[in-house]
Amino acid sequence: MLDICDRSWIEPLVEATAAPALRLAVLLTDDRATAEDIVQEAFFRAWQSARTPREMPGFRRWLYHIVVNLARDRARRNAILRRLRLVPQATLDPATIAERTMTRATIGEALRQLSRREREAVYLRFFEDAPYEEVAVLIGSSEGACRVLIHRALKKIGARLSAEGLAPEGAHT
Numbered sequence: 001m002l003d004i005c006d007r008s009w010i011e012p013l014v015e016a017t018a019a020p021a022l023r024l025a026v027l028l029t030d031d032r033a034t035a036e037d038i039v040q041e042a043f044f045r046a047w048q049s050a051r052t053p054r055e056m057p058g059f060r061r062w063l064y065h066i067v068v069n070l071a072r073d074r075a076r077r078n079a080i081l082r083r084l085r086l087v088p089q090a091t092l093d094p095a096t097i098a099e100r101t102m103t104r105a106t107i108g109e110a111l112r113q114l115s116r117r118e119r120e121a122v123y124l125r126f127f128e129d130a131p132y133e134e135v136a137v138l139i140g141s142s143e144g145a146c147r148v149l150i151h152r153a154l155k156k157i158g159a160r161l162s163a164e165g166l167a168p169e170g171a172h173t
Contacts, residue, residue, distance in 0.1 A: 010047055013059045018043075020060075020128055021067055027123050028071035030112065038074065042066040064128070065138050068120055075116065110160040118153035125150055 021042065025035030045066050046052045046059070053059045111119055120139050124130045130138070136146035 009054050010052075013054075013056060013063075014043055016056065017060055017063055021063055023127065024064060024123055025067050025071060027111065027119060027127075028068065028116065029074065034074065038067055038070045041070055060128075061130075061134055061138065064124065064130075068138055072116070106161065106164050107157070110157045113160060114153050114156060118149060118156070121146060121150050122153050122157075 018039070021039045022035055025038045025042075026032055029035050029038065042063055046063055051062075053062050111122065114122065117139060121135050124135045124138055125132065132143050132146055132150075135150070136143040139146065139149075141149070
């Protein structure tokens with residue numbers, strides 16, 4: 001049984017995965033504060049679970065799986081609340097709007113044009129260098145379907161970059 005008082009085994013894993021997990025959560029939620037909450041909850045769940053792997057590759061997969069699921073759950077809850085109109089739409093303060101506008105790069109915008117599932121797959125595959133098999137497990141699909149999903153997402157990104165005149169010379173979309 002896992003001794004929840006002994007945290008020494010998890011601290012190096014948390015330090016190594018905190019920044020990448022936050023980047024994943026920000027990409028999935030498009031909101032840093034929400035992403036920070038999700039990552040904090042993911043680490044808490046990983047620490048609390050007796051099934052949490054104690055080796056880096058397994059821990060990373062486990063943590064990303066938790067982050068992706070928490071982000072999906074949050075998106076579902078938000079969609080339900082919007083449909084019910086119980087909560088008024090939050091308006092962003094002008095400073096946040098200005099910061100987002102200034103920092104939004106064309107590639108980031110192209111990623112945001114993808115579906116949530118495409119963003120998850122592309123992020124995990126290319127930003128976290130996860131193999132296709134791992135990405136497929138994390139997004140809940142077969143490896144073949146995952147490869148097709150990523151291929152189509154990359155074509156969409158390429159088309160967007162070409163339209164903006166940013167595709168490398170000789171690139172085909």
